[in-house]
Amino acid sequence: MNKHDPKGIPHTTPRQSATFTQDINSDIRRAAATGIYDIRGGGAKRKVPSFDDLLFMGASISRYPLEGYREKCETSVTIGGLHAENPIELDIPITIAGMSFGALSGPAKEALGRGASAAGTSTTTGDGGMTPEERGHSDKLVYQYLPSRYGMNPNDLRKADAIEIVVGQGAKPGGGGMLLGQKISDRVAEMRNLPKGIDQRSACRHPDWTGPDDLEIKILELREITGWKVPIYVKVAGARPYYDTTLAIKAGADAVVLDGMQGGTAATQDVFIEHVGQPTLAIVRPAVQALQDLGMHRKVQLILSGGIRSGADVAKAMALGADAVAIGTAALIALGDNDPKWEAEYNALGTTAGAYDDWHEGQDPAGITTQDPDLMARFDPVEGGRRLRNYLKVMTLEAQTIARACGKNHLHNLEPEDLVALTMEAAAMAQVPLAGTNWYPGKPGTTY
Amino acid sequence: MQTIDLSETGLREMNKMLHAQADNTNQTAWEIVNPKGAHAIACGLDAPIEVTIKGSTGYYCAGMNQQATVNIHGSAGPGTGENIMSGKIVIEGDASQYLGATGHGGLIVVKGNASSRCGISMKGVNIVVQGNIGHMSAFMGQSGNLVVCGDAGDALGDSCYEARFFVRGTVKSLGADCEKKEMRPEHLTLLQSLLDEAGIDADPAEFTRYGSARNLYNFDVDNAGAY
Numbered sequence: 249m250n251k252h253d254p255k256g257i258p259h260t261t262p263r264q265s266a267t268f269t270q271d272i273n274s275d276i277r278r279a280a281a282t283g284i285y286d287i288r289g290g291g292a293k294r295k296v297p298s299f300d301d302l303l304f305m306g307a308s309i310s311r312y313p314l315e316g317y318r319e320k321c322e323t324s325v326t327i328g329g330l331h332a333e334n335p336i337e338l339d340i341p342i343t344i345a346g347m348s349f350g351a352l353s354g355p356a357k358e359a360l361g362r363g364a365s366a367a368g369t370s371t372t373t374g375d376g377g378m379t380p381e382e383r384g385h386s387d388k389l390v391y392q393y394l395p396s397r398y399g400m401n402p403n404d405l406r407k408a409d410a411i412e413i414v415v416g417q418g419a420k421p422g423g424g425g426m427l428l429g430q431k432i433s434d435r436v437a438e439m440r441n442l443p444k445g446i447d448q449r450s451a452c453r454h455p456d457w458t459g460p461d462d463l464e465i466k467i468l469e470l471r472e473i474t475g476w477k478v479p480i481y482v483k484v485a486g487a488r489p490y491y492d493t494t495l496a497i498k499a500g501a502d503a504v505v506l507d508g509m510q511g512g513t514a515a516t517q518d519v520f521i522e523h524v525g526q527p528t529l530a531i532v533r534p535a536v537q538a539l540q541d542l543g544m545h546r547k548v549q550l551i552l553s554g555g556i557r558s559g560a561d562v563a564k565a566m567a568l569g570a571d572a573v574a575i576g577t578a579a580l581i582a583l584g585d586n587d588p589k590w591e592a593e594y595n596a597l598g599t600t601a602g603a604y605d606d607w608h609e610g611q612d613p614a615g616i617t618t619q620d621p622d623l624m625a626r627f628d629p630v631e632g633g634r635r636l637r638n639y640l641k642v643m644t645l646e647a648q649t650i651a652r653a654c655g656k657n658h659l660h661n662l663e664p665e666d667l668v669a670l671t672m673e674a675a676a677m678a679q680v681p682l683a684g685t686n687w688y689p690g691k692p693g694t695t696y
Numbered sequence: 697m698q699t700i701d702l703s704e705t706g707l708r709e710m711n712k713m714l715h716a717q718a719d720n721t722n723q724t725a726w727e728i729v730n731p732k733g734a735h736a737i738a739c740g741l742d743a744p745i746e747v748t749i750k751g752s753t754g755y756y757c758a759g760m761n762q763q764a765t766v767n768i769h770g771s772a773g774p775g776t777g778e779n780i781m782s783g784k785i786v787i788e789g790d791a792s793q794y795l796g797a798t799g800h801g802g803l804i805v806v807k808g809n810a811s812s813r814c815g816i817s818m819k820g821v822n823i824v825v826q827g828n829i830g831h832m833s834a835f836m837g838q839s840g841n842l843v844v845c846g847d848a849g850d851a852l853g854d855s856c857y858e859a860r861f862f863v864r865g866t867v868k869s870l871g872a873d874c875e876k877k878e879m880r881p882e883h884l885t886l887l888q889s890l891l892d893e894a895g896i897d898a899d900p901a902e903f904t905r906y907g908s909a910r911n912l913y914n915f916d917v918d919n920a921g922a923y
């Protein structure tokens with residue numbers, strides 16, 4: 249740019265780089281100032297092909313719809329009937345994902361239990377063990393068995409309605425958890441058997457097994473300890489969904505929980521969240537294919553998570569073959585996380601409502617992702633539970649609305665044939681036709 | 697004494713019988729014959745009973761043990777005594793990898809050697825090994841005591857927290873943030889009591905103590921190479 253050119257040559261406009269964007273430059277400045285990678289909560293913020301790129305076609309002459317207010321559309325789901333004496337019976341196919349006590353406050357865990365129970369679904373513990381708050385308020389509680397084994401003990405294991413062996417999380421396939429010093433309160437430190445105030449690193453691998461053959465034996469041990477009563481789920485990140493699902497089933501899992509890269513986390517490196525894993529949309533079909541190849545579809549349940557926000561997402565997940573979904577971030581938002589009513593306080597933390605993701609710092613203005621007694625006191629678990637129940641009901645009603653429009657009397661009857669894709673990418677990933685065509689990339693042959 | 701022939705009774709029935717024992721059971725002595733390396737033998741016990749296994753066991757024998765004493769008259773497979781809460785496990789032979797992983801309490805005694813990752817992520821258990829232990833032992837060990845009368849392999853106590861390690865022989869190498877510590881009188885007393893409880897005759901004065909240097913407790917860019 250020639251700012252003071254006496255000859256009057258026109259100036260070029262200042263141009264921002266598409267490579268070195270303001271965001272990227274701020275990352276570089278932050279790294280240069282601190283010498284440590286950025287840690288945050290939440291899931292991938294980048295735009296990836298998603299359920300938003302799919303549409304339902306609805307009924308027409310060849311398919312007739314069900315009457316919205318008269319004809320039933322069932323929503324119940326049974327999880328874990330294959331090997332367990334007491335499978336989990338849920339009224340709705342939307343479960344609450346595992347979120348650790350430590351990342352969340354005790355009252356927030358209580359609210360998740362209240363809301364889920366009122367809506368007829370299950371909640372899940374997390375890294376850090378089972379709290380009386382959530383056991384007491386959850387009709388159906390899934391106990392996570394994680395690499396760190398923080399707070400893991402056989403008494404709680406026997407109190408669980410199901411066990412979820414966590415191999416990976418969509419936000420960080422191949423990574424362990426983090427809980428930074430600010431959140432290691434006395435109670436958290438005691439439950440995890442750690443010194444107070446340290447930066448805690450959770451292991452990324454289980455300490456006493458590696459690989460599918462060991463996993464089979466680990467599942468045997470857990471079944472023996474719990475008398476073959478409760479279902480055992482295996483949770484994997486959306487890394488290699490076909491093989492991971494296959495191996496989990498062969499190891500004897502009753503259900504597979506599959507978590508895509510949009511899935512939230514309490515805290516991990518930003519580079520991990522944004523650059524490792526596959527989008528939720530891309531992982532469903534390979535997992536369903538694995539179930540079908542083994543003749544296990546609908547026998548071993550597939551629970552899909554990672555960026556599920558609405559009844560439309562639920563319906564799309566189920567149409568692609570999932571048996572149920574799990575929600576984390578959306579549940580926190582329903583409780584009041586990132587609510588604009590705290591905008592002034594978000595601004596004081598250098599952020600804004602909707603973008604707040606420094607959950608690991610423990611200063612959550614909404615009092616949910618914190619262990620600070622004053623902030624925690626802002627959050628009312630009864631009101632939070634009511635809000636979550638409402639939200640779960642709305643999602644269910646939305647999914648039913650779509651299913652009826654597609655002529656289905658159970659959400660499980662939704663099928664890929666009900667869908668079209670808006671983009672080539674989504675068509676390829678979901679293996680449903682690009683809207684207006686009868687074709688998707690990779691489709692074997694082309695028929696009408 | 698109740699005797700169970702595992703080859704006839706089967707794993708499920710055997711564990712069911714052991715799990716049925718309550719705190720006040722009068723059937724306190726059990727013997728299991730023909731274990732033949734089966735997995736998950738006597739896991740999840742929670743009663744003051746003594747179970748003696750005549751032979752070698754597979755994975756996760758006595759896993760998550762509470763209250764019970766489990767004697768293995770043979771060698772023990774991977775993950776024996778994992779997440780033990782209380783009680784005692786005595787292995788007459790050798791122990792495979794991950795012995796006592798994440799154990800919260802109780803005592804594990806190995807008369808032979810223990811393999812790699814012995815005491816990984818230990819959270820309060822005491823482990824006494826008469827022979828040697830393998831590499832990466834007590835990785836991320838949080839609390840409890842690991843006593844080794846022989847030698848320790850590579851990377852002992854890597855990334856450990858407050859667990860204590862007492863080794864009589866050599867340590868091939870120490871893991872990240874693990875260092876040699878001073879043996880104070882209280883440590884000699886503690887070690888003596890652990891050796892006594894394990895029924896092992898050794899002089900505490902011959903041991904060296906190791907533990908966390910606590911340099912990795914909080915992230916620091918200058919330690920980045922150690923993570």
Ligand SMILES: Cc1cc2nc3c(=O)[nH]c(=O)nc-3n(C[C@H](O)[C@H](O)[C@H](O)COP(=O)(O)O)c2cc1C
Pocket residue numbers: 289290291345346347348351352373374375392414416417418483507510511512513514553554555556574575576577578607617
């Ligand atoms: C605050 C928070 C804490 C979490 N803690 C755990 C955990 O302890 N264990 C786990 O397996 N997943 C954990 N997750 C991941 C969730 O179980 C789930 O996979 C994810 O939230 C689903 O994606 P969504 O957030 O887009 O709904 C956590 C997620 C959040 C947001």
